[in-house]
């Protein structure tokens with residue numbers, strides 16, 4: 001595309017050069033960002049050449065430029081998808097109006113909250129994944145980890161641009177705070193629960209990119225509908241990068257399941273752990289953990305925030321543009337809730353149930369991936385299957401957080417939950433076992449014993465390409 005400035009200190013397609021104040025403010029934030037990257041970014045290979053893709057434009061087929069890059073020299077840029085002619089707001093109370101190119105005063109606070117909440121997840125995940133390279137199961141996996149990390153850094157840049165450009169002094173302070181919070185820090189934690197959980201083994205990393213990054217996809221997709229056009233355009237371009245993260249997670253888990261299935265098939269009746277693999281029960285528990293923490297990220301099942309965001313035309317539904325109806329008025333959604341100690345169905349005005357509507361789309365997408373993993377078991381004639389737990393199980397946010405449920409969604413007592421915890425969720429022993437088999441495999445074309453090599457590399461390169469020059 002025209003108008004991409006690739007060579008200034010901050011690559012961008014937002015005409016930073018024409019706004020010296022904004023440019024200076026972002027250039028002042030840049031060293032703090034690099035400090036944060038040095039302290040909290042990947043703890044290995046910072047000085048090594050990594051085969052990475054860099055966004056250099058927003059053209060459908062021209063943006064991903066692959067080359068060897070040392071991570072601290074990655075060109076973190078600000079890229080918004082192209083402005084679409086005279087776009088009109090297409091949902092909520094402002095439907096039919098021209099899109100907002102500035103922040104409407106009455107929406108300033110909620111819009112800032114939406115952007116800060118999304119922004120905070122980006123550096124958080126980098127912090128969570130900080131030490132994974134040490135135990136990477138292959139060079140390709142290590143490279144994929146670094147790719148995800150540098151792109152989460154770029155997503156932070158994208159959000160910080162919005163804060164600096166549209167929210168004045170408050171925005172600049174929020175941008176500074178984004179570099180001060182730390183994942184899992186008791187005093188200065190990240191904003192959302194899932195982003196404070198440790199992610200120290202590769203099964204968890206795959207589950208994180210499968211389930212938690214996938215929440216990100218649905219949040220970004222609903223913000224890509226936003227009537228605040230700069231946010232919509234920012235999110236639209238982030239989604240193109242996000243697709244890779246999701247595939248790292250989905251295919252990562254598929255490769256582990258395939259390996260486990262092979263070990264089970266070749267050694268009927270034997271404990272997979274005694275063969276150095278990851279048993280299905282452990283995979284299931286890791287899925288249960290990250291899937292449920294990711295369900296929390298959609299917010300309460302019954303939520304006045306969701307109604308406000310939609311009414312203000314700031315956050316749409318998934319693929320809002322493709323729906324026939326865009327007011328979400330005079331409709332209800334049935335939400336099961338606990339009343340008087342039992343589950344009953346409650347009719348909720350649709351606008352107040354939009355978090356749940358978005359969660360429906362997410363759950364369906366996750367079910368599709370589970371079917372794909374189960375196909376690996378099926379192909380080898382195994383009877384076992386992985387499942388997604390009920391969306392009521394193990395919740396820390398929303399309608400179900402006050403009660404305990406089993407993985408099929410039945411209401412149970414806290415004592416029953418505790419008695420089964422180690423069966424349903426990863427235990428200390430599971431984590432210790434995973435740590436014990438996570439030995440680095442850093443040779444070209446080699447793969448760890450507990451997983452299988454992917455069918456393809458990246459950028460049409462073979463699996464045995466030197467994705468990271470560890471030298």
Ligand SMILES: [Fe+2]
Nearest residue numbers: 122152155216
């Ligand atoms: Fe991201």
Ligand SMILES: [Fe+2]
Nearest residue numbers: 213216242245
């Ligand atoms: Fe991501």
